[in-house]
Amino acid sequence: MNDNNPSPNLSPDELTRKGEEIYLNDLKDKLEQTNRGEYVVIEVDSGKYFIDKDVTVALEKAKTEYPQKLFFIVQIGTLQRNTLNYKQAKNEWLF
Amino acid sequence: MNGYFDGERIYADIEIKGVFSTQATKLKGQIDTGYSGYLSLPFNEAFPLGLVLQGTQAYTLADGSPSYNFVCLGTLIVDGRELVIPVDVSAKASLLIGIGLLGKIQNNLLIDFENKKVLFKEFKIKPPIASKPVEK
Numbered sequence: 001m002n003d004n005n006p007s008p009n010l011s012p013d014e015l016t017r018k019g020e021e022i023y024l025n026d027l028k029d030k031l032e033q034t035n036r037g038e039y040v041v042i043e044v045d046s047g048k049y050f051i052d053k054d055v056t057v058a059l060e061k062a063k064t065e066y067p068q069k070l071f072f073i074v075q076i077g078t079l080q081r082n083t084l085n086y087k088q089a090k091n092e093w094l095f
Numbered sequence: 096m097n098g099y100f101d102g103e104r105i106y107a108d109i110e111i112k113g114v115f116s117t118q119a120t121k122l123k124g125q126i127d128t129g130y131s132g133y134l135s136l137p138f139n140e141a142f143p144l145g146l147v148l149q150g151t152q153a154y155t156l157a158d159g160s161p162s163y164n165f166v167c168l169g170t171l172i173v174d175g176r177e178l179v180i181p182v183d184v185s186a187k188a189s190l191l192i193g194i195g196l197l198g199k200i201q202n203n204l205l206i207d208f209e210n211k212k213v214l215f216k217e218f219k220i221k222p223p224i225a226s227k228p229v230e231k
Binding site for chain 1 (some may be wrong): 154
């Protein structure tokens, strides 16, 4: 599948779960050393990410490369690892 | 931008519209200086605006629990200017105006506690008056 195709099967839950995994496993430690307080916008299928102090600028960078995609967004330093272990009902945050 | 102070909470009037909307909607939001985002809206306020979904966002609350919301882009109209801002949307959200938005509009927030008034205005801080050396 082309990287730029929308992901019709990726629900908000799946997008968030994949985004959390990428951020917590691959990016958190590195980015908290250098970019704390800035925003990272992650394209979860490719793992590519875009950083800026202004979230709208980071989103603009991401959308320039992936205009059809939805992204997972974190303000660096505000998401902790224990989030993955926290018991939460699926879709609880939606409704 | 008009602001209000009820003795405990600070509110402001905002005008916002979706990318494809021509008509802006007026909303009254509470200013939350502990909220680093721009604007948070519950579903029932956000959907009629036609905001464009960009993705999801996650963060950890002070008690260690995770919190999630949708992130949309909307157009804020303030003092005749149009600014594209991120809007955090979730079912349980309150209509909050965060520090990010106050920074974006580059105004100063002045609270007159005595008269319960709020002002958003540009002001320049005067440089301190140079003190004269004490003559002995």
